Amino acid sequence: MTRRANLGLLAFLAVAFVTGWVAFAYGTAPSRWALIVHAVSGFGLLVLVPWKSLIVRRSLRRRRPGRFASLVLAVVVLASLVAGLLHSIGLPWWGPFTAMELHVGAAIALVPLVIWHVLARPVRPRPTDFARRHLLRYGGALTLAGAAYAASEAAVRLGGLPGAHRRFTGSYEVGSFQPDLLPATSWLFDSVPTIDVSVWRLRVAWPGGERAWTYEELWAFDDQIQAILDCTGGFWSEQVWAGVWLNRLFPERRPGGSVHVISHTGYDRRLSVATLGQVLLATRLGGEALSPDHGYPARLVVPGSRGFWWVKWVRSVELEDVPAWWQLPFPVQ
Ligand code: HEM
Numbered sequence: 654m655t656r657r658a659n660l661g662l663l664a665f666l667a668v669a670f671v672t673g674w675v676a677f678a679y680g681t682a683p684s685r686w687a688l689i690v691h692a693v694s695g696f697g698l699l700v701l702v703p704w705k706s707l708i709v710r711r712s713l714r715r716r717r718p719g720r721f722a723s724l725v726l727a728v729v730v731l732a733s734l735v736a737g738l739l740h741s742i743g744l745p746w747w748g749p750f751t752a753m754e755l756h757v758g759a760a761i762a763l764v765p766l767v768i769w770h771v772l773a774r775p776v777r778p779r780p781t782d783f784a785r786r787h788l789l790r791y792g793g794a795l796t797l798a799g800a801a802y803a804a805s806e807a808a809v810r811l812g813g814l815p816g817a818h819r820r821f822t823g824s825y826e827v828g829s830f831q832p833d834l835l836p837a838t839s840w841l842f843d844s845v846p847t848i849d850v851s852v853w854r855l856r857v858a859w860p861g862g863e864r865a866w867t868y869e870e871l872w873a874f875d876d877q878i879q880a881i882l883d884c885t886g887g888f889w890s891e892q893v894w895a896g897v898w899l900n901r902l903f904p905e906r907r908p909g910g911s912v913h914v915i916s917h918t919g920y921d922r923r924l925s926v927a928t929l930g931q932v933l934l935a936t937r938l939g940g941e942a943l944s945p946d947h948g949y950p951a952r953l954v955v956p957g958s959r960g961f962w963w964v965k966w967v968r969s970v971e972l973e974d975v976p977a978w979w980q981l982p983f984p985v986q
């Protein structure tokens with residue numbers, strides 16, 4: 654019994670961890686499905702708490718070494734759970750971090766703790782763990798978890814809490830069509846650079862050629878799009894952007910592969926050439942020149958993709974003969 658409760662906890666934790674990142678990777682349908690599974694596995698951990706507390710009580714009496722680390726693990730799991738729930742409910746929150754930052758930060762801190770815990774307290778699954786009578790139990794725990802999630806969503810709606818209005822990615826709307834209210838944010842460590850457009854050039858390169866564009870030349874384009882920026886930090890905002898479709902900066906006939914977009918700060922993303930007609934290199938937000946914190950002189954607008962694809966302060970755009978998946982799934986700066 655206790656062994657299977659431990660295995661269940663580990664499975665729920667692993668599923669929650671993976672689906673959290675899937676939700677971060679997508680701004681479209683997969684994010685919705687991932688977050689439903691994510692929430693159910695989060696509630697699954699809570700469902701198993703009564704069994705786990707029996708295990709914990711018994712184990713504490715034995716005074717085994719490493720108890721302290723196990724308790725830290727429990728506290729960090731609970732911190733992540735509580736922060737995730739507070740974000741989803743939308744209750745006010747104070748402190749140096751947002752609920753979502755604390756949620757993900759705690760989840761990342763869990764990785765070494767969980768690895769240590771599993772190595773220090775190994776649980777070997779046995780074939781009988783998958784016997785039919787146990788499968789019913791697992792099904793029961795899953796059903797309870799699903800029901801708890803459904804009940805919490807219903808409560809958020811009935812209670813008229815802010816969480817009722819969040820997007821399927823879990824993000825809250827901020828300042829749509831009011832450029833001044835669009836939050837300025839970075840993925841991790843980038844800070845706003847100072848760029849002098851009289852010397853700045855956008856480098857556009859492809860196999861066999863390249864061209865440098867001045868700010869004035871780019872400013873002359875007026876391709877427009879209304880798009881939602883959905884930051885994994887937990888906000889979204891719809892704005893009108895203007896600039897130039899990326900495919901217009903390249904020669905008509907070009908090979909496949911991907912486009913490597915590099916920021917003045919070194920931050921970079923790689924996009925599939927198939928999408929270039931829908932990706933805007935924006936010079937304007939709401940009809941005005943970009944402000945430095947929103948990417949002046951030029952930044953990407955990638956509709957349907959999470960904010961971290963919207964590279965700011967773009968310095969060069971290079972067509973290369975490598976596939977778009979040839980990059981880390983998330984930036985590291
Ligand atoms: C293994 C540790 C984790 C656990 C136990 C966990 C659990 C939870 C729970 C219980 C919620 C509230 C669900 C709801 O009521 O809607 C939540 C929300 C959320 N989590 Fe996690 N999570 C974990 C890791 C992560 C990671 C690593 C990420 C992202 C990289 C992430 C992203 C999110 C997001 C975006 C939401 C908001 C969903 C919404 O508002 O609908 N989580 N998480």
Ligand SMILES: Nc1nc2c(c(=O)[nH]1)N[C@H]1C(S)=C(S)[C@@H](COP(=O)(O)O)O[C@H]1N2
Pocket residue numbers: 835836837838839840841842843882883884885916917918920946947948959960961962963964965966986
């Ligand atoms: N060069 C660079 N571009 C970047 C980032 C960054 O850290 N560096 N952060 C990205 C993230 S995570 C988001 S959500 C958006 C935020 O755009 P905004 O500050 O205009 O709202 O910019 C993206 N572009």
Ligand SMILES: [Mo]
Pocket residue numbers: 838839840883884885886960961
């Ligand atoms: Mo973001």
